[in-house]
Structures are given as C-alpha cells and as structure tokens.
Amino acid sequence: MTIRKTPKGASRRAFLTSAAAATLGAGAARAAGDPLITEIQPWAQGFGDGVDATPYGLPIEYESDVVRRNVEWLTADTISSINFTPIHALDGTITPQGCAFERHHSGAIDMRKQDYRLMLHGMVEKELVFTYEDLERFPRESHVYFCECAANSGMEWAGAQLNGAQFTHGMIHNMEYVGIPLRTLLAEVGVKPEGKWLYVEGHDASSNGRSIPMEKALDDVLLAFKANGEALRKEHGYPVRLVVPGWEGNMWIKWIRRIEVMAGPVESREETSKYTDTLADGTSRKWTWVMDAKSVITSPSPQSPIPHGPGPMVITGLAWSGRGAITRVDVTTDGGKNWTEARLASEGKAKALTRFYLDLEWDGAEMLLQSRAHDQTGYVQPTKDQLREVRGLNSIYHNNGIQTWWVKADGRAENVEIS
C-alpha cells in the first residue's frame, strides 16, 4: 500500500471544508514546506494542561461530533425513548460508556449504591435481600458482550430510511463487564424444583419486567456493576444491571431490584405488546430473545464518507451474533456480484462485537458496499429481502438483514436497497 505524502489539492477534497483552509495553506507553502512542520507551533513552545486540569476526562473538543444522537420522530418524548451509538466514528470493538446507546422506558434514574437493594424471592429456599456491598463479596467474572436493542435496524424493515450507520445500526454497544453470575445468587437462595422461570425487574418507574427461562439464567447471565473498568453509568443502570448475553437488550434490566423465581412467564407488557414480532399473516412470534448474526460497514458510510480520492483506503465494520462467535465476514463492493473475505481484527468472541477490515485500493468508481456475517453455528446473515420473504414487513424487531451503502465517486455514501 502506498501512502500519499502530499495533498492532491483542494478540488478533490471539495466537501472537506474544514480541511480546505489547511489544504490551501499547505498548497501555498508547498515549495518551502508545510508550516505545521517548518514553523514552531504553540504546542511545541508553551505548556499543555497540568495534571490537575481534568480529574475525569472527556474526549477532546475536536471529537465533539462523536456523540449519541436520537431521532425525534421515533418516540413521543425523550423519557421513554432511545438514542444511538456513533458507530460510524468508532473503531475497535469496545464501546465507550459515554457514547453507548441508551434506552429508557421511564428515564435514567439516579440511585446511590447505599440505596440499592436486590431481592430474590419466590420459589426459593430462602427469600433474601442483598445490598450493593453484599454483591461485591460474591466471586466475580469478567466478560465482553454486545447489547443490542431488538429494534436495532427496525426502522429499515420497509426499506432504506435513515441515512447513517449510527441510526440504522447504532442501538448496540459492547462492553467488558464485571459482575456476579446469576447462578451464583440462585445457588445462594436455593431454587426449588418447580422454579422454571425468573421474573426480573428494575427500580425505575417503568420496572421493565421480563421473564427469563431458568436455563438461560443458569448459563451465562450476569449481574454486572462494572463496565469497561469503571462503574456502570447512570444511563446503563448504575449501580447494577442484568447482562443477558446474546439476547435482546430489553432483557438487560437496568437498576435491577427484584428476581422472582416462578413456575411460568409473567407475559408482561415488554414481552407481549412489545418485543414480539408480527408476521405477514398477522400472527406474531413471542420469546424471540436471541439476536441473530449481523454486521454493518461503519466506514465508509453516510456519516463517514471517503475524504480522499482514489487510492488506498480502509473499509471497516462490526459483526456479531447472539448464538456464538463470528467466524467470518464477507464484503462486496459491487452490490453482491463478487465477495471478498474481510480480515477480522481478532478472533471472534462469543456474543461480543468483532471488528473487520478490508484494505482496498479504490479506483474512484461508485461502490455498493455490503458486509455479510457468518457465525459459529454456520448461520449466514441474510439479505433484507430474504428476511422479508419469511416475515413480511411488520416485524419491527430483529432485523439483521444485510445493509447496503451506495458510495458515490465523490466519496459520499447513502443508505440504499438494491435488487
């Protein structure tokens, strides 16, 4: 790969207005050299900030556009609503907590650790209450998992609608959690043989109760209190949330306060009227908990156009599966006529995001970019049309169809659907 050493001029970067001034400056000074190099810059002369300037840091101001965004028309208000992770601007796999999407049903509540209580009751030997301090005394585990809202890409069921990977695929985040396996707590209270389900709910006014089968609870569910090395953020359920690996985000109860062992599911509002998938014939699927394999190219994409002309470039994206590890991702630049296997940044981990790259020598022609994920079960991410053949247009949830970006010769990209 050749790395270009001098800018090729302003015209090629016409839409890069923020860079335009710098480019012109560089052009004028080209003979003598780049003033950023030939002239002593303020940062090379004076001081930067002292260590007391930022006790807890935020990203530098030049990254101020890398933030969660919401789509106003989606919901009636912002209290019971959702925003989107700026996946178009991130790389790697770990989502910083500060820009990881939020979904609340009654707002993000403010709770101190000392006010936190967790109750386990129902079909158990001992009905117990735990404080936050109690929880920290149980043996902990650490795992990286993605959390994807069941409605991620839901607005795209009927066709290409939102112009940006953040909006089409940003109801997802991926964090390294530390917490207690739920099975440890269940062992502490002693599940009675008739206890087959758990009902879990949060401290917030919505409570967002969900029913979880015992099998899953004993498998890999965590009560997490740390994410990416630090305490959970308020908006992600501080001080304790449920982590339900590979399953829809709605089940990851935030501010979890109660776990009731029961004989059957409660069939609460969030598992009947919502988070059920209506098919073309009007019948609906329920208990569609697992998130199937999916991928998206995060750059280039509508919010992350190609800022340079033809030549070397990097296509990158994310892939994940709730049923195991990603084993392979294919990328096409011609709308699916020909595919190339992308390079995985590291081996896929079960129920966690996998980063992929395709290093490309772009000829400057239009591209129809798609990615296609494969997981360890042999499942291959379907096209949107394949999904529609099975489910129709009204499922809302669990849209894991292949996304297409139409990259034009000027480097801009648009969300499209293709034949």
Add this chain to the structure above:
Amino acid sequence: MSKSLKLFGAAALASGGALLVAYNFADRNIAMVPEDVTRMNGNADPDYMMMFAAAASDAPADGPLELGRAATGEEIAAWDKDVSPDGTGLPAGSGSVEVGEVLFSENCASCHGEFAEGVGNWPKLSGGEGTLADDDPVKTVGSYWPHLSTAWDYVNRSMPFGNAQTLEDDEVYAIVAYILYSNFLVEDDFVLSDANFLEVEMPNAGNFVIDDRPETEYGRFSGEVCMSDCKEAVEITMRAAVLDVTPEDEDAPATNVDEASVEIPEVVEVPDANIDPDLIAAGEKVFRKCKACHQVGEGARNRTGPHLNNLLGRRIGQIDGFKYSKALTEMGDMEKSWDNHSLSDFLEAPKGYAKGTKMAFAGLRSPEEREAILAYLAQFSE
C-alpha cells in the same frame, strides 16, 4: 463462614488450570462455585448447567456464602406486584367502566386520548381490530395484547407515566375496564373484578407462536455462500435520501455530508394562479387574531393551539403531540378533514361547529375575513 472461605481457596487453586483451559477453548462461563470443585472441573458442557440446577435446588438451607439477609413479608409484598395470565398476583377488588372513564380522562387521556385512541406518537390502546396483517398494523390492548393480566399489571406497576404506582387497586380495575370498553370488548355497564377477570376474552390471544426461527429460518440462512459472479446486474431500488427523515448533524464537521434535512415537513409555497395576492395580504392581517395561539409557516410548532401547516386536507384533531378536545378528536376519528368549507364553518362559530372545543375564540363573523384567512392559510398547505 471461615469454612466456606477455605473451601473456596482450595477450589481456586485446584481448578485454576482447568478454568483457564475452559475459558480459552470452550468460550464458556465457569462458575466460581466454592462447594463443588470436582463437578465443575469435569463438566464444561451443558450437562454442567443441569447438574448445577440440581445442585442449586438441593442446596442446604444455609447457602454457600451466607450473604444477604432474609426478606420480610412486608418487603416482598411491597415489590411483588406482578400479575400472571392465570390471575396469580391479582388483588381482590373491582372497578366499573363508568368510573374508569373518569379516571382515564384524568390520568391517561393526555397521552392516550379520551377514547384510548392515542395522541400523537403515544401508544394507542384501542382500535386496530383486523389490522395485524396490514402494512401498518395497529397494535392495541384490544387488537393485539394476548392477556388481560398484562394490562392490569402494567397500569398498576408503571402507569400513569410520570406518576407510577399511585393508583388504588379498584382504580386499576376501573381503568382496565374502560380500556376494554374502548375496544368494544365489554358493555358500558361492565364491572371488572378479580372474580370475573379470567372470563374476559382477548381477541388476539391465540395468534402468538413461540420463536420458531430454528425451524423457519436457521436452515434457510445457513450453508455455502456464493463468492463470485453471484448476480448479473444490480439496481438501486430504494434510497434513504429520497425519504429524507434523518436528523441533521448540527455539530458534525464538514466531512459529515448529510443529504437528509429536517424533521418537520417543509412548507412548499407554490404560487397558485387562482389565489389573489391581495386576498392573501388581507388574510395575513386577519391571522393576527390567531397568532397568540397558532403558528404557521416554516418551523411552526404547536403552542396553545396546534400548528397550522398543511391545515387544508389535514385530518381534524390529529396533529402529533397536541391534546385536542374530545369534540375535534372525534371528528378526526370519523375521518373528517379540514377543507375550505369545514374551516369556514368552524371559524364562523367555533363552539357551534365543535361543541366542547378548547379554542377560546369568538369566531370570524365576516365572510370576507374568513375567505381571506383561508387564502392566507392555503399558502401553507401543500
């Protein structure tokens, strides 16, 4: 306590190697359970889960770590509010449609509408019968919800929005009774109680299937894939930029070229040969009487009154996010729209045309004024 700590120490030492192996190759979570080391080491597979389940249910009365404290009966009662489809958890009580109508109007109608028909983007609780197979299904308590317990549970636990858990049990019964009535599932003299709760039939109860993706999709979406010459031609069939509903990226750097623009429908001011500019100018003057409450034109929003963009041809009383009087909402529900005729009648005598309208305006008696304001407003209608 000290005994279990020792046990745990031994477990950690003895099982360290096996744990590491399991993590690296099985990609599976290993429980750091202190009391059962040999079982854990030998079973990094699904059997382990089953055995652990058995172990959990066989656990002695004093749990492994003895953390936490016993929950009191009062504590459990305070939090254990869930109601199951078979009525488990339902408290004794009752409430009528009649009482429910008043409670609903006071507590629920600002978002869900007086008839539970929904206001703006807020959930519709009634209607939608027979629409589930349509392109835009309307999912309400009547048309979609499979269990009545869900409605009772949710109203009791999580409503009213912003004031949850304030309703008495009988009030919840009454509100749920009213929601049933608004869906034509019970008569107006109906009283819902714990005694007759399970007798109410939910129309869509039989139309849910348990996740069948393993049978219907996983086979179809697995296997070999085509890598080259997979199709002859590719056409773009749909573009997001045409739909144009993406939020603007205000803070984005210039590289974020975003063809999408505004959320509020743009007002297209197309000159119409049939419209007299003088009449429009006169209408603009008349509109001063309306301006205190209504906005029109670019960026118009709901204020005391709803915005008036695209007023002509618009369904009466149906603008998102505005709480109309029952009178206007009902007209909209009857599919009535504003046109020159209906607007003129309304403006002539608002309270005569829509008895109960919240619009506190005496009306425009002069036909000339009405004609002028209609011409003025027509500019802002596509």
